[in-house]
Amino acid sequence: MCLICDRIEMIKNGTNPYFVKELQTGYVVIGDNQHFYGYTLFLYKDHKYTELFQMEMEERTLFLKEMSIVAEAVANAFHPEKMNYELLGMGDAHLHWHLYPRVDGDLEGHGFNNRGPVWWYPMEKMYSDECAVGGEQLEEMKKLLKTELDKLI
């Protein structure tokens, strides 16, 4: 079973607490863990492709365009110094973008001289209960992001 498909099923059932907005090619959700404040994912609608280049050009272009709009909305909502964009898929082979807002020092001394990709921050800290988001904080983040998305789309 695919974790992304599970989360999309929850969106369709109205039981995914992280869901923000549906776009033409995918769903915008707030990340479960928020060490990198504003971490957002953009999930492609179907479990159909494992690579961008497998998509028809029109669909691919729209997916990329929407991803960049989501990134812009995340930046406007959470005010990072820089956005990071990642399409991985070795864990879950269902196209999904990780959109990470970054600020100086967010690796807290890890990485190479405190610089590097988010994955150089220790997993056990990144996925700890301390970094989990829920309740009022999650509602506030969803509202902020939805407002910015609605301005751009």
Ligand SMILES: [Zn+2]
């Ligand atoms: Zn899937």
